[in-house]
Amino acid sequence: MRPRSSLTATVFLLPALLLLGALVVYPIGYSVQRSFFDKSSDSFAGFDNYVTLFTDDAIRTALRNNLIWVAVAPTVATALGLIFAVLTERVRWGTAFKLVVFMPMAVSMLAAGIIFRLVYEQDPERGVANAVWVGVHDTFAESSSFPRARPLPAHPLKAAGGGAYETKAPVHAGTPALLPLVGVAPARMPKDARPARTPEAPPTPTPGANTDTAAGGSSGPVTGVAWLDFTPGGGGRPGTVDPQELGLKGLRIEAVKDGRVVARATAGADGAFRLPAAADGAVLRLPASNFREQYAGVSWLGPTLVTPAIIGSYVWMWAGFAMVLIAAGLAGLPRELLEAARVDGANEWQVFRRITVPLLAPVLGVVVVTLMINVLKVFDLVYVIAPGSALADANVLALQLYRSSFGTGADLGVGSAIAVLLLLLVLPVMAFNIRRMRRENRR
Numbered sequence: 001m002r003p004r005s006s007l008t009a010t011v012f013l014l015p016a017l018l019l020l021g022a023l024v025v026y027p028i029g030y031s032v033q034r035s036f037f038d039k040s041s042d043s044f045a046g047f048d049n050y051v052t053l054f055t056d057d058a059i060r061t062a063l064r065n066n067l068i069w070v071a072v073a074p075t076v077a078t079a080l081g082l083i084f085a086v087l088t089e090r091v092r093w094g095t096a097f098k099l100v101v102f103m104p105m106a107v108s109m110l111a112a113g114i115i116f117r118l119v120y121e122q123d124p125e126r127g128v129a130n131a132v133w134v135g136v137h138d139t140f141a142e143s144s145s146f147p148r149a150r151p152l153p154a155h156p157l158k159a160a161g162g163g164a165y166e167t168k169a170p171v172h173a174g175t176p177a178l179l180p181l182v183g184v185a186p187a188r189m190p191k192d193a194r195p196a197r198t199p200e201a202p203p204t205p206t207p208g209a210n211t212d213t214a215a216g217g218s219s220g221p222v223t224g225v226a227w228l229d230f231t232p233g234g235g236g237r238p239g240t241v242d243p244q245e246l247g248l249k250g251l252r253i254e255a256v257k258d259g260r261v262v263a264r265a266t267a268g269a270d271g272a273f274r275l276p277a278a279a280d281g282a283v284l285r286l287p288a289s290n291f292r293e294q295y296a297g298v299s300w301l302g303p304t305l306v307t308p309a310i311i312g313s314y315v316w317m318w319a320g321f322a323m324v325l326i327a328a329g330l331a332g333l334p335r336e337l338l339e340a341a342r343v344d345g346a347n348e349w350q351v352f353r354r355i356t357v358p359l360l361a362p363v364l365g366v367v368v369v370t371l372m373i374n375v376l377k378v379f380d381l382v383y384v385i386a387p388g389s390a391l392a393d394a395n396v397l398a399l400q401l402y403r404s405s406f407g408t409g410a411d412l413g414v415g416s417a418i419a420v421l422l423l424l425l426v427l428p429v430m431a432f433n434i435r436r437m438r439r440e441n442r443r
Contacts, residue, residue: 028423035416049417058392059418062400065307066425069378069396072308074371077315078364081322085330086352088323098327102320109317113384116313120300120385130297137295144292145250146188149181152229154238157181163288166256173280177224180239181248184228189246196227196247196271222279226251226286227271247271252287255279301386303393310385310394314378322367329363330356362440369433373426397422 038045053059084101088094104112121127124134151157151165156178160166171177176198200223226248227241236242247270255263255275262282265273300309333356341351357364379398386394397418405415 031416031419031423034412035420037413039411039413041412045413049413050421052414053417053421056414058395058403059397059400059414061392062395062397065395066376066397068307069311069314069375070372073311073314073318073375074368076311077318077371078322078326078367080315080319081324081326081367082357082360082364084319084323085327086356088327089330098320098323101323104317105320107317109380110384112313112317113381116309116316116381117301117385119313120309122296122299122301124297127297127300129300134295134297137297144294145252145290146181146184146248147291147293148183149248149291150183151181152238155180155229156239157286160285163291164285165291166283166285170281170283171222171224171255171279173220173222173277177222177284178239178241179224179226179248179251179253179284179286180229181226181251182229184230184248186232189228190249190269192269193246193249194270195243196225196241196245198225198241199223199272199274220280221277222255222275222282224253224273224275224284225271226253226267226273252290254285254287255282256285257282261285301390303390306386306390306394310381313385314375314381318371318374322371325367326360326363329360333359362436365436366433369429369436372429376422376426397425 034041035049036045036047037043038048053063084098088097091097107115118126119128120130122130124130156168157165157180158168167177167179178198225241228246228248229238230236231242231244236245248267249269249271251267251271251273253265253267253273253275254261255265255278263275263279265275267273299305337355337359338351341355346354377398378396379402382391382394382396382399383402401415401418401422404411404418
């Protein structure tokens, strides 16, 4: 290059070099220098700050979580992007699907964090994830009818162990069994519950009539009522069915003789129930399944699952990015190779595994490396989604850098050491990416 051309190039590059030096090189150099000083910047601390990185529990947790992020998030996002890109090639509405999957990229990390903080709410009535999880659980598992319901000491019921209740005395045909309970919030009562009604006693059989002595020695069925023994506004009498008191619809009742269940019944909308003649002389038991706490779902933001949950939100955002890049690479594949493989008898899975994926390896490498660099900088998602009680368990290096560098207990020496550590973690990935790009350019 001629000297005049070199001078011209230098003049044009000088503004960019000055900005690069002011915004990148100088901050890096200052951070490296600052990492060797103590909290007050007055004394040289040597490598003490770097020793802290591997001895402080909070920083070690952040380092461990970063390793999980780097190993899981780019892999899952790239795999989903590859699957979406391949499958949408074969459907007419593939473009619309790609648009929908890519849309989260238009959402800021802060907004995505707020969205997923609501998605992962513990209360199934607010959190979408737990609403779905509880719905699936209750489909396959029997749910509790009246959690926390209990009898009063004056009621004809007593604790039977294991959370169940039973009548204090056996019940008999001709005398309605009364099963009053309290402790059910009016809002938790079944919506179609009706005012409780004491069923009429069955008629007494005439002398000489055929009785079911073989089945249980009873001359008729046992009837009763289970109701919420609470009158809104007060004024009711305990143990008595008052006009405004509702039946406990769905309450399960068992008749037990000699430790064996001889009959079962379920209370109707007015609380009334009817047991066969075999229940005469039995003790009525209300199983514990009536009263156990309802399934509340999964603690997504608890100490165990908070990091996988946040990674899920990251994948939701970045799978579209991976899909678009992979789809662009897929569009440039030589179709004659794919068709030749199909002509030779390869099925679609073999074509995908042995031809498509190897040909897409450079693009997949770009996506994985880009996402690996990106996850090392994750800060806002963790800060917004993780509640205060689980923030320490979800901690990552970028968040720890913020917590160490700002606030009343700031230690800029440790914060600078974390920044240098992040730079050292990124450098190998960047070096690999540069070597790969140079190798591609030489082809």
